Amino acid sequence: xxxxxxxxxACAFVMLxxxxxxxxxxxxxxxxxxxxxxxxxxxxxxxxxxxxxIDKSGSESKxxxxxxxxxxxxxxxxxxxxxxQAGIAFLSLPKDVMYIYMPAFGKERRIASHVKNQKFAGTxxxxxxxxxxxxxxxxxxxxxxxxxxxxxxxxxxKPGLKTDYSKQxxxxxxxxxxxxxxxxxxxxxxxxxxxxxQYEKVGNYWSAxxxxxxxxxxxxxxxxxxxDVIFDQGLSDDEFTVRKLKx
Amino acid sequence: xxxxxxxIIKLKWLIIIVVIGLTAFFSYQLKDIKINSDIISSLPxxxxxxxxxxxxxxxxxxxxxxxxxxxxxDIFKKEVIEHVKQITDTLKFTKGIFTVTSLTDVIDIKGxxxxxxxxxxxxxxxxPDTQRELDxxxxxxxxxxxxxxxxxSEDGTSTLIMFTxxxxxxxxxxxxxxxxxxxxxxxxxxxxxxxxxMMMNDVSDLIISDIVRLxxxxxxxxxxxxxxxxxxxxxxxxxxxxxxxxxxxxxxxxTLLGYEITMISNIxxxxxxxxxxxxxIHVLNRINQCLEKDRKKALQIALAYxxxxxxxxxxxxxxxxxxxxxxxxxxxxxxxxxFTAVGVFFALFLSIFFVPALISAFSxxxxxxxxxxxxxxxxxxLSNNILRPLKNIxxxxxxxxxxAWSLLLLLTISGVFMIQRSVNMADYFKKNNxxxxxxxxxxxxxxxxxxVYVVFNGDIQSPEVLKTIxxxxxxxxxxxxxxxxxxxxxxxxxxxxxxxxxxxxPDEKAKIVNLWFLLDGQDIMEQLVTKNLNKAIxxxxxxxxxxxxxxxxxxxxxxxxTENSTEECKIEVTGMPAVYxxxxxxxxxSQISSLIIAIIMVLIxxxxxxxxxxxxxxxxxxxxxxxxxxxxxxxxxxxxxxIATVLVASIALGIGIDYSxxxxxxxxxALNENGDVNEALEETIMVSGKAIIINVxxxxxxxxVLLFSELVPLQNFGLLVALSMIGSGLGALTLLPVILxxxxxxxxxxxx
Numbered sequence: 001x002x003x004x005x006x007x008x009x010a011c012a013f014v015m016l017x018x019x020x021x022x023x024x025x026x027x028x029x030x031x032x033x034x035x036x037x038x039x040x041x042x043x044x045x046x047x048x049x050x051x052x053x054i055d056k057s058g059s060e061s062k063x064x065x066x067x068x069x070x071x072x073x074x075x076x077x078x079x080x081x082x083x084x085q086a087g088i089a090f091l092s093l094p095k096d097v098m099y100i101y102m103p104a105f106g107k108e109r110r111i112a113s114h115v116k117n118q119k120f121a122g123t124x125x126x127x128x129x130x131x132x133x134x135x136x137x138x139x140x141x142x143x144x145x146x147x148x149x150x151x152x153x154x155x156x157x158k159p160g161l162k163t164d165y166s167k168q169x170x171x172x173x174x175x176x177x178x179x180x181x182x183x184x185x186x187x188x189x190x191x192x193x194x195x196x197x198q199y200e201k202v203g204n205y206w207s208a209x210x211x212x213x214x215x216x217x218x219x220x221x222x223x224x225x226x227x228d229v230i231f232d233q234g235l236s237d238d239e240f241t242v243r244k245l246k247x
Numbered sequence: 248x249x250x251x252x253x254x255i256i257k258l259k260w261l262i263i264i265v266v267i268g269l270t271a272f273f274s275y276q277l278k279d280i281k282i283n284s285d286i287i288s289s290l291p292x293x294x295x296x297x298x299x300x301x302x303x304x305x306x307x308x309x310x311x312x313x314x315x316x317x318x319x320x321d322i323f324k325k326e327v328i329e330h331v332k333q334i335t336d337t338l339k340f341t342k343g344i345f346t347v348t349s350l351t352d353v354i355d356i357k358g359x360x361x362x363x364x365x366x367x368x369x370x371x372x373x374x375p376d377t378q379r380e381l382d383x384x385x386x387x388x389x390x391x392x393x394x395x396x397x398x399x400s401e402d403g404t405s406t407l408i409m410f411t412x413x414x415x416x417x418x419x420x421x422x423x424x425x426x427x428x429x430x431x432x433x434x435x436x437x438x439x440x441x442x443x444x445m446m447m448n449d450v451s452d453l454i455i456s457d458i459v460r461l462x463x464x465x466x467x468x469x470x471x472x473x474x475x476x477x478x479x480x481x482x483x484x485x486x487x488x489x490x491x492x493x494x495x496x497x498x499x500x501x502t503l504l505g506y507e508i509t510m511i512s513n514i515x516x517x518x519x520x521x522x523x524x525x526x527x528i529h530v531l532n533r534i535n536q537c538l539e540k541d542r543k544k545a546l547q548i549a550l551a552y553x554x555x556x557x558x559x560x561x562x563x564x565x566x567x568x569x570x571x572x573x574x575x576x577x578x579x580x581x582x583x584x585x586f587t588a589v590g591v592f593f594a595l596f597l598s599i600f601f602v603p604a605l606i607s608a609f610s611x612x613x614x615x616x617x618x619x620x621x622x623x624x625x626x627x628x629l630s631n632n633i634l635r636p637l638k639n640i641x642x643x644x645x646x647x648x649x650x651a652w653s654l655l656l657l658l659t660i661s662g663v664f665m666i667q668r669s670v671n672m673a674d675y676f677k678k679n680n681x682x683x684x685x686x687x688x689x690x691x692x693x694x695x696x697x698x699v700y701v702v703f704n705g706d707i708q709s710p711e712v713l714k715t716i717x718x719x720x721x722x723x724x725x726x727x728x729x730x731x732x733x734x735x736x737x738x739x740x741x742x743x744x745x746x747x748x749x750x751x752x753p754d755e756k757a758k759i760v761n762l763w764f765l766l767d768g769q770d771i772m773e774q775l776v777t778k779n780l781n782k783a784i785x786x787x788x789x790x791x792x793x794x795x796x797x798x799x800x801x802x803x804x805x806x807x808x809t810e811n812s813t814e815e816c817k818i819e820v821t822g823m824p825a826v827y828x829x830x831x832x833x834x835x836x837s838q839i840s841s842l843i844i845a846i847i848m849v850l851i852x853x854x855x856x857x858x859x860x861x862x863x864x865x866x867x868x869x870x871x872x873x874x875x876x877x878x879x880x881x882x883x884x885x886x887x888x889x890i891a892t893v894l895v896a897s898i899a900l901g902i903g904i905d906y907s908x909x910x911x912x913x914x915x916x917a918l919n920e921n922g923d924v925n926e927a928l929e930e931t932i933m934v935s936g937k938a939i940i941i942n943v944x945x946x947x948x949x950x951x952v953l954l955f956s957e958l959v960p961l962q963n964f965g966l967l968v969a970l971s972m973i974g975s976g977l978g979a980l981t982l983l984p985v986i987l988x989x990x991x992x993x994x995x996x997x998x999x
Contacts, residue, residue, distance in 0.1 A: 084760040
């Protein structure tokens with residue numbers, strides 16, 4: 001009886017420690033999924049964004065845009081200021097289909113998909129960085145560090161993913177699972193960009209309030225300030241059409 | 248002078264300690280010595296064209312364009328394209344590299360029925376691998392001006408991978424790293440490195456190799472000549488020691504003041520070894536000649552006598568170097584002039600203070616007896632075989648020497664008008680030097696490598712400015728030497744084309760701003776337009792380094808700019824042709840001005856010394872004749888005037904005049920003593936002649952070592968200085984005595 005009890009105890013101990021290890025490796029994927037959930041659980045979203053470009057001398061220039069997005073792959077981005085750029089709009093659709101509308105020409109044009117590593121509208125964000133796809137669908141995570149407040153994940157692109165980055169190192173808030181910072185590394189292993197996030201709770205969701213993206217090589221930065229956020233107002237797919245783009 | 252020489256001997260220990268202290272101090276400075284092979288940094292800031300050129304480097308990353316050239320039989324093969332990508336990526340992922348442009352990484356604006364694509368010519372995730380894809384890439388490359396002949400050569404056998412460096416990186420270090428990394432890829436194609444950063448790295452290697460190889464040779468050579476002249480350890484060690492110390496002081500001072508070694512100032516050590524040792528030779532020679540039994544007193548007497556002539560010899564040499572400060576275009580030449588002059592001054596200081604102090608402190612006197620013996624032995628060879636026959640001819644047939652010199656002048660004078668000028672950096676390398684080879688290929692296949700920039704100041708997004716840019720490009724392409732041009736206007740036209748409005752600059756600014764939006768953030772934009780959109784450049788390359796073509800281009804552009812530059816769109820032109828044209832015209836200006844300054848200064852100094860204008864003029868005749876023959880020689884042999892050879896005439900004047908000074912002072916001295924011209928002259932030739940021959944031999948040998956330099960201008964420089972030393976020495980020994988004979992005959996005739 002005693003031996004049985006002991007063996008149960010031993011067994012339980014083994015299982016317990018085994019479970020801890022198991023939980024740990026599963027945790028990483030779970031953490032990333034939780035991040036995805038924080039980032040992309042809203043069905044749709046409308047907001048204004050102020051884009052501030054900061055050059056190496058510290059001088060700033062400002063642009064503003066209205067954004068609507070639905071799910072992970074529909075987004076309409078329309079510039080409202082400065083006046084010279086007002087009306088220029090981007091439409092992203094599933095399967096990497098992208099359109100730009102040029103008001104001065106009154107015409108839209110489709111943009112090829114393999115420009116994803118190009119900068120978006122002169123900012124330090126690439127089309128790739130602007131993408132709203134689930135992180136867990138693009139990257140294999142690895143927990144490399146943690147402290148009282150954050151997890152540090154190394155995100156390695158899944159095989160076959162077309163990206164300029166060899167990895168991202170992302171710090172994630174332990175309590176609420178929103179990203180705090182992200183470091184981007186090129187294929188030579190050099191850190192090329194650095195993002196700092198500020199999140200706030202808007203209704204049921206965590207929402208990015210400000211993202212600062214620094215291009216380390218160019219000594220140039222872009223600040224995106226998000227405001228007037230409205231979630232889940234039931235935007236229809238019809239809002240994301242070329243016809244709407246041209247309005 | 249007696250007091251001074253007494254003082255020197257009294258304060259010997261103080262002098263020795265100060266010299267050792269200073270040498271230690273300056274040697275310590277040498278740890279920070281840097282080599283600057285960047286010719287651009289030597290452009291003067293007070294020249295607007297040069298300043299503009301420098302600024303373009305900062306604003307558009309233009310000057311630091313480096314190139315990797317890949318050569319094979321056909322670029323459009325799967326493996327070759329992959330190798331281009333390998334090189335491109337290697338560069339891209341190297342720290343300090345700003346942008347990379349290559350076949351696999353270059354903007355491509357494509358329009359199609361379904362839309363536009365502002366992407367890359369080659370999709371790095373979908374590299375062309377079928378023959379069809381490769382053919383279509385080839386077709387695309389050769390159908391676009393932007394690629395044909397600038398990224399891929401028109402014969403399809405070579406391609407360029409171009410890169411710019413970030414501001415503030417150590418360009419030379421980066422150049423080395425790039426070379427190593429790409430060489431390590433071990434690609435089967437032929438790889439060449441070009442562009443200024445790589446060229447600079449090459450120059451800097453050559454500078455170091457020159458210093459490391461040549462200085463010991465000069466050192467040993469001078470040691471050898473000193474040994475056969477003096478046949479004592481002291482006679483070898485003291486001149487070399489003072490020269491070496493003056494080299495350390497000069498380079499130490501340069502480093503201390505923040506100056507760097509350039510492709511010109513790297514010859515300072517060689518010059519100082521050759522010239523600086525001469526002052527100590529004179530001092531030693533004089534001490535040796537003084538037969539006073541009390542050696543301490545002998546030293547004092549000798550010193551009192553020698554100080555003035557040595558100071559004069561040094562002052563004229565200093566004048567020769569300082570004359571470059573006025574009229575030289577490149578700051579590195581001015582710096583060279585100043586620091587060599589300072590070095591000469593150091594050598595002078597050491598020879599009259601340090602050398603006697605050492606001799607007296609360590610009792611390095613030679614016994615008077617040994618001196619006599621040695622003196623006799625030495626006299627025999629030079630005197631019997633050279634000086635005596637020379638003297639005999641001069642006295643018997645004074646006109647012979649005159650006729651010989653006149654003939655030589657007549658023969659060479661036509662050459663003076665045939666002198667060519669060379670300012671092209673590529674000419675500075677030997678024919679088989681890798682940099683030179685790359686330059687030749689660049690010239691042949693990619694329309695040269697001399698960058699040309701036209702800067703437009705105004706609202707770059709306005710249709711008027713963009714149209715002006717386009718018109719300027721069209722005009723430029725009609726000028727010989729310009730093959731193709733590139734600007735933001737080209738990209739806007741292409742964008743307009745894919746938007747279906749034709750290949751033109753839109754008439755409305757709104758449209759331009761729309762098109763701009765898509766180009767914003769492209770790597771190439773930073774090379775063509777400033778961030779605040781008030782400046783744009785046309786980039787082009789000039790195909791030839793021919794002075795006339797470059798001058799024609801400059802003039803054509805100047806006319807165009809005056810006619811088309813407006814308040815709204817100010818146009819400025821710069822680039823290497825503009826710099827070369829200035830450098831070219833400055834070569835003549837600085838040659839003339841430095842020579843005139845040197846001649847006038849020398850005339851004044853020699854005139855004052857000899858207390859006679861006429862004698863001053865006599866003294867300069869041999870050296871001026873030598874300089875004319877030198878220029879003739881340059882013209883006839885095709886040695887061009889360049890940044891180094893332009894220095895020869897004034898240096899030759901400064902050093903060569905010393906021989907005349909020695910002859911005339913000695914002659915005066917002797918004439919005063921015995922009153923007979925012939926006897927005085929005989930003594931002069933037999934005694935001073937020997938010193939001159941030794942001096943010519945050691946200085947000429949020192950400079951001839953430069954024939955082994957890696958840089959062509961320095962080779963020519965060495966040869967020419969050596970020749971002019973021989974010429975002015977010979978002039979002082981043949982032409983000058985004849986002039987003195989004739990002048991004195993005339994005087995006698997007038998007197999009687």
